[in-house]
Amino acid sequence: MTDRFDPTPGACDTLRPGLRRVLAPNPSPMTFRGTNSYILGEGRVAVIDPGPALPAHLDALLAALAPGETVSHILVTHSHVDHSPLARPLARATGAPVLAFGDSAAGRRADLAALSGLGGGEGVDTHFTPDARLADGETVAGDGWRVKAIHTPGHMGNHLSFAWQDAIFSGDHVMGWATSMVSPPDGDLAAFMASLDRLAARPEAVLYPGHGAPVANGPARIAKLIAHRRARGAQILAALAAGPATPGQIARTVYADTPAALLPAATRNVLAHLIELADKSLATPEGEISAQARWHRL
Numbered sequence: 001m002t003d004r005f006d007p008t009p010g011a012c013d014t015l016r017p018g019l020r021r022v023l024a025p026n027p028s029p030m031t032f033r034g035t036n037s038y039i040l041g042e043g044r045v046a047v048i049d050p051g052p053a054l055p056a057h058l059d060a061l062l063a064a065l066a067p068g069e070t071v072s073h074i075l076v077t078h079s080h081v082d083h084s085p086l087a088r089p090l091a092r093a094t095g096a097p098v099l100a101f102g103d104s105a106a107g108r109r110a111d112l113a114a115l116s117g118l119g120g121g122e123g124v125d126t127h128f129t130p131d132a133r134l135a136d137g138e139t140v141a142g143d144g145w146r147v148k149a150i151h152t153p154g155h156m157g158n159h160l161s162f163a164w165q166d167a168i169f170s171g172d173h174v175m176g177w178a179t180s181m182v183s184p185p186d187g188d189l190a191a192f193m194a195s196l197d198r199l200a201a202r203p204e205a206v207l208y209p210g211h212g213a214p215v216a217n218g219p220a221r222i223a224k225l226i227a228h229r230r231a232r233g234a235q236i237l238a239a240l241a242a243g244p245a246t247p248g249q250i251a252r253t254v255y256a257d258t259p260a261a262l263l264p265a266a267t268r269n270v271l272a273h274l275i276e277l278a279d280k281s282l283a284t285p286e287g288e289i290s291a292q293a294r295w296h297r298l
Contacts, residue, residue, distance in 0.1 A: 005177070005213040009034055010056065012064035015214065018042060018145060022064050024051040026082055029262060030123075032177050032211040035082045038169060039064055044072040044143035047096075048162060048169050049210055053085035061086075062093060072142045076100040077171030077210060078159040079128035087128070097131040099140060100158060101149070104128050104186075107157030112185035112275070117290035120183050120268065124156075134160060152199065154192025155180045161199065167206040170215075174199065174222055177212035179229075183268035189229070189276040196226050229273075236273050240283060240297035247271040247291060267291070 007013055009025035020039040027034050037057070038048040045065070051057050065071070071094040076084045079100065087098045101107060104124050112118060134140065136151035147162040147169075155172045162169040172180050173195060182189050200222045207215035215221045235254040239245060245253075247270040248263075255266040274295050277283035285293035 005033060007033065010060035012039075012060075015208070019208075020064060021208075022057070022060050024054060024057045024082075026052045026054065026057075030181065030265065031082050032175075034211070036208070036210055036212075037061060038208060040147070040164065041143055041145035042066070042069070044070055046073040046075055046140075046142050046145060046147070047071055047090060048075045049077055049083045049171065050074060050086035050090045052082050053089065058086055058089050058093065061090065070094065071096040073140060074098045075134075075140070075147070075160075075162060076128075076130065077161065077169065078156040079104045079125040080156060080172070081123045081125050083171070083210060084125045084128045087130075091131070099132050099134050100128075100130040101151060101160045102130065102133050102158050104156075104158065106133075107151070107153045107159070108186060109157065109184075109188045109191070112188065112289075115185065115289055117288065117292060118185055118271075119291045120185050120187070122181075122183050122186075122265075122268070124186060150198070150202075152195035154188055154195045155182060156186050157188070157191075159195075163202065163204055166204050167208055168199065168202065168204045168218065169209075170199070170207045170218075171210045174207055174215070174218070174225060175209040175212050176207070176215040176221060179225060181265050181269060182272040183265075184272055184275055187268075187272055189272040190279055192272075193226065193229060193276075196222055196229075200226070232269075233273050233277065236270060237277065237282060237297060240295060244286070244294040244296045246294055247274060250274075250295075 024035040035051040040046040134149040150161045152161045207218040251267040251270045
């Protein structure tokens with residue numbers, strides 16, 4: 001799958017009538033080839049996920065517009081630094097409003113945010129503030145296009161997906177090239193699973209993710225991710241059956257084939273699973289929930 005997705009950063013690729021993609025030049029182990037910025041419609045268009053604060057990417061987005069085209073809306077799936085920081089510069093350049101579920105604290109689970117020693121906050125655009133908030137189910141329409149906002153928290157509390165025609169712009173919630181990172185307190189696995197169930201119940205077939213290639217069979221991919229997360233939870237419970245352990249110790253066991261550079265991200269995913277298991281009274285930490293605590297199976 002990975003060798004089939006290698007677009008040129010900055011180039012404007014037409015994916016289907018009324019939809020273009022411009023890849024940001026920010027490849028990494030967490031962003032794959034870079035962030036996908038989508039241009040929706042023709043004439044007065046929407047930009048979905050303007051991406052990181054890179055002047056070259058701003059120039060590429062503006063250059064992708066046809067003569068006479070203008071940007072009427074800027075839609076942000078969530079406020080991680082690879083998705084939202086360019087929203088404000090793009091708004092200044094075009095006069096378009098920035099729309100999102102809320103700032104970086106919106107939708108976050110309050111009991112986790114209040115904990116000390118939890119860590120987290122990976123890559124959060126702490127300065128992000130939209131011009132207008134989009135509620136779950138709210139519709140936004142422009143020149144020949146219409147999208148419906150779907151609140152899909154889990155990867156981040158303010159994460160939105162956008163339904164359009166037979167497709168969903170799924171941000172970082174569902175991608176084809178990798179599973180999504182869930183890092184508390186901004187990430188919440190219980191919410192992530194509920195959002196997967198919600199997307200699975202929808203009729204749209206195609207997914208346009210924040211990173212990587214379009215997913216032609218979205219329902220199959222979502223079902224695979226649900227099964228993967230359930231299996232991972234079972235692995236973590238099995239690891240705890242051998243005795244108390246920290247998230248890092250568990251990660252080295254259940255992510256045995258993961259490169260060392262990605263183990264910190266794997267550890268955050270383990271912590272998210274442990275918190276979900278604690279919610280279900282299946283595991284408990286010694287003392288307060290934290291990234292360093294030893295956890296026991298109940």
